[in-house]
Amino acid sequence: MKKPVLAFVLALTVGGIMIAVSGYNPFWVYYQVFALAFSSPKNVASVLAQATPLMFSGIGYAIAAKCGLVNLGLEGQMLSGAMTSALLGVYLRGLPLIIHLPICILGGAAAGGLVGGLTAYLKNRFGAREIITTVMLNEIIALLVTYMCNDPFRAKDSIWGMTEEIAVTARIGKLMKNTQLTYAIFLAVILGIVLEIVLKKSTLGYKMQVIGQNLRAAQTAGIQVNRVFLVSFALSGAMAGLCGAVMILGVNYKFIDGFSDSYGWSGISVAALAAYDPLMSVASAGLFGVLKAGSMILNRMSSVPKEFVSVIQAFVVVFVAAPRMVDSIISLNWLRKCFRRSVRAAGRGGKT
Amino acid sequence: MTVLLIAATLRMAVPYVLATTGGAFSVRVGITDLGCEGMMIGGAFFAVIGSYYSGSPWVGMLCGILAGVLFALLNGLLHITFKVNPAISGVCVNLLSTALAPLLLKLVFDNESMSPIVNNFGNYSDSWLAELPIVGEILKTQNVMFFIMLAVVLVAWVFMFKTKYGLRMRMVGENPAAASTVGLNTTGYKYMGEAVCGALAGLGGVYLSLGQLNMFTEGMTAGRGYICMVINVISGYNPLRTILGGVFFAFFEALRTVIQNAEINANFLMMIPYIMTLLVIILSARRSLPPAGMGKHHDD
Numbered sequence: 001m002k003k004p005v006l007a008f009v010l011a012l013t014v015g016g017i018m019i020a021v022s023g024y025n026p027f028w029v030y031y032q033v034f035a036l037a038f039s040s041p042k043n044v045a046s047v048l049a050q051a052t053p054l055m056f057s058g059i060g061y062a063i064a065a066k067c068g069l070v071n072l073g074l075e076g077q078m079l080s081g082a083m084t085s086a087l088l089g090v091y092l093r094g095l096p097l098i099i100h101l102p103i104c105i106l107g108g109a110a111a112g113g114l115v116g117g118l119t120a121y122l123k124n125r126f127g128a129r130e131i132i133t134t135v136m137l138n139e140i141i142a143l144l145v146t147y148m149c150n151d152p153f154r155a156k157d158s159i160w161g162m163t164e165e166i167a168v169t170a171r172i173g174k175l176m177k178n179t180q181l182t183y184a185i186f187l188a189v190i191l192g193i194v195l196e197i198v199l200k201k202s203t204l205g206y207k208m209q210v211i212g213q214n215l216r217a218a219q220t221a222g223i224q225v226n227r228v229f230l231v232s233f234a235l236s237g238a239m240a241g242l243c244g245a246v247m248i249l250g251v252n253y254k255f256i257d258g259f260s261d262s263y264g265w266s267g268i269s270v271a272a273l274a275a276y277d278p279l280m281s282v283a284s285a286g287l288f289g290v291l292k293a294g295s296m297i298l299n300r301m302s303s304v305p306k307e308f309v310s311v312i313q314a315f316v317v318v319f320v321a322a323p324r325m326v327d328s329i330i331s332l333n334w335l336r337k338c339f340r341r342s343v344r345a346a347g348r349g350g351k352t
Numbered sequence: 353m354t355v356l357l358i359a360a361t362l363r364m365a366v367p368y369v370l371a372t373t374g375g376a377f378s379v380r381v382g383i384t385d386l387g388c389e390g391m392m393i394g395g396a397f398f399a400v401i402g403s404y405y406s407g408s409p410w411v412g413m414l415c416g417i418l419a420g421v422l423f424a425l426l427n428g429l430l431h432i433t434f435k436v437n438p439a440i441s442g443v444c445v446n447l448l449s450t451a452l453a454p455l456l457l458k459l460v461f462d463n464e465s466m467s468p469i470v471n472n473f474g475n476y477s478d479s480w481l482a483e484l485p486i487v488g489e490i491l492k493t494q495n496v497m498f499f500i501m502l503a504v505v506l507v508a509w510v511f512m513f514k515t516k517y518g519l520r521m522r523m524v525g526e527n528p529a530a531a532s533t534v535g536l537n538t539t540g541y542k543y544m545g546e547a548v549c550g551a552l553a554g555l556g557g558v559y560l561s562l563g564q565l566n567m568f569t570e571g572m573t574a575g576r577g578y579i580c581m582v583i584n585v586i587s588g589y590n591p592l593r594t595i596l597g598g599v600f601f602a603f604f605e606a607l608r609t610v611i612q613n614a615e616i617n618a619n620f621l622m623m624i625p626y627i628m629t630l631l632v633i634i635l636s637a638r639r640s641l642p643p644a645g646m647g648k649h650h651d652d
Contacts, residue, residue: 022459070439072386126634131386131439132585135578136630140623147619262450268443305458310451318426318444322434 007319033294051289057267058281060239073134075264081108081241089166112241120233161257182250360606368598374552381545386442389577390449395557420554532650
């Protein structure tokens with residue numbers, strides 16, 4: 001657990017240097033971001049609201065990454081889940097909440113899971129690398145949902161592409177009034193715990209870990225790699241689909257073209273910081289939620305751009321992904337080398 | 353109409369072809385070209401910065417290329433030196449550059465989504481090229497970067513397949529351990545391939561901001577870097593064939609702009625190349641393989 005913390009601190013340091021170069025005091029900015037995020041119950045609620053979609057997509061990426069798969073299709077899976085749950089919410093009418101809402105949520109999860117499963121199927125059946133196919137599916141789905149909310153399912157009298165509002169019976173309840181915080185966060189935490197248990201305690205989880213650590217060994221041991229790939233990719237896609245579904249059913253109440261604030265892509269940063277562990281992804285999403293919400297509040301009060309957060313988020317991935325780089329930065333070997341070189345140069349009378 | 357379509361197709365093919373050729377260099381030394389998207393964004397943004405402060409699009413181009421190379425070197429540092437999974441290192445580059453561009457936009461130009469208008473590469477509508485029979489109509493809407501693209505592709509192909517350095521580069525990609533055994537500097541070749549990738553992807557980005565437009569807008573690459581990765585797969589990592597792949601995607605993009613009154617929905621139209629390519633990739637996945645040494649190092 002030491003490495004990710006170190007990476008996070010390094011990312012904050014690099015971000016801080018950039019903040020300083022841009023003419024702000026990094027210590028003041030960081031203090032304000034964290035202080036503002038917890039300054040009132042409403043702000044805490046907005047932290048958790050920002051973290052909710054990230055929890056889903058983070059867990060989603062982690063589940064695939066555990067068995068060595070790179071799911072770059074989270075964004076597309078998220079969009080397909082969002083669109084499916086929006087349509088179910090708009091066009092299914094007259095059902096009570098207790099039936100309607102679960103249908104919408106499960107519909108979103110199923111759509112994302114199907115897209116994820118398709119990727120795994122193409123990999124298993126045809127040997128198509130998932131890095132390529134997920135990227136293609138992202139583009140196809142993005143175009144498809146743009147078409148759907150602009151043309152056949154567009155709300156009447158709307159200039160911008162969006163669907164009608166979903167029925168009241170399809171909405172996830174708010175945890176606090178006038179905030180974006182909904183009960184969906186409990187779903188995220190529960191799923192995080194469940195998947196953690198699956199991963200650590202079940203045969204499936206064991207197989208996934210073996211495959212992730214050594215594919216050859218797993219094959220030799222007789223694990224049906226293809227089947228595990230399929231399950232894990234479908235689970236990963238379902239989590240991304242849920243991420244889209246809870247945004248529609250809890251926050252936006254309709255599918256708006258281009259509503260995504262890279263919820264899918266952010267899952268990669270979240271999972272990376274959590275060392276691809278489902279339960280830790282929930283915590284790491286919370287941390288990103290603090291940064292995101294805090295910087296948004298700070299942005300409203302001062303001129304500090306909130307865009308710093310995505311840069312810090314990117315640096316987190318850089319440092320988490322490259323533990324050897326962090327080691328060599330921390331050990332200051334490069335500094336020692338430079339020092340020795342300059343001493344040697346000085347010893348030769350400055351001639352190199 | 354046809355002439356318009358051909359001209360638009362060729363215009364839109366330029367960034368694809370440039371970045372895909374760059375991607376081919378990256379793949380040929382054994383590194384996934386996932387970071388092209390980020391390098392393109394970097395190229396597009398810093399080209400505008402260069403042109404803004406100097407007033408010359410050529411300085412802008414230089415800045416764009418340098419930015420692309422810097423992002424590529426980050427990718428190289430992560431993957432080659434620190435042995436990060438190439439997919440993750442590519443994602444790092446993309447995340448960083450998609451995050452940096454809006455931030456710098458805000459800091460430098462104090463604008464949320466676009467830069468001010470800067471000097472760009474003018475087209476040939478006033479030059480003698482426009483007077484040429486037949487091709488004049490097509491050439492007059494192009495700019496100098498169209499010819500740069502042709503030169504780049506040709507040079508890249510000759511280097512890759514007709515020189516000993518190209519052969520060695522491909523050997524590093526196929527089998528880094530063997531290449532290292534015969535005394536090649538695999539790390540050097542990998543960094544070189546990555547740097548060329550960054551330069552060309554950056555150049556593709558430059559075309560977007562200074563060739564097609566005269567400013568940077570957020571999200572202007574619109575996933576073109578990812579498409580380049582895909583074009584590379586269907587064109588077999590061969591610079592000459594990237595022209596075909598680039599033109600294929602550019603054609604549908606051009607069709608969308610030419611057909612304004614939509615009898616077919618534009619979004620549907622844009623889906624066609626993706627679906628067709630996806631089919632091609634699925635059906636040829638076992639045949640059109642990347643170099644065997646993909647993601648390997650000489651010492652692992």
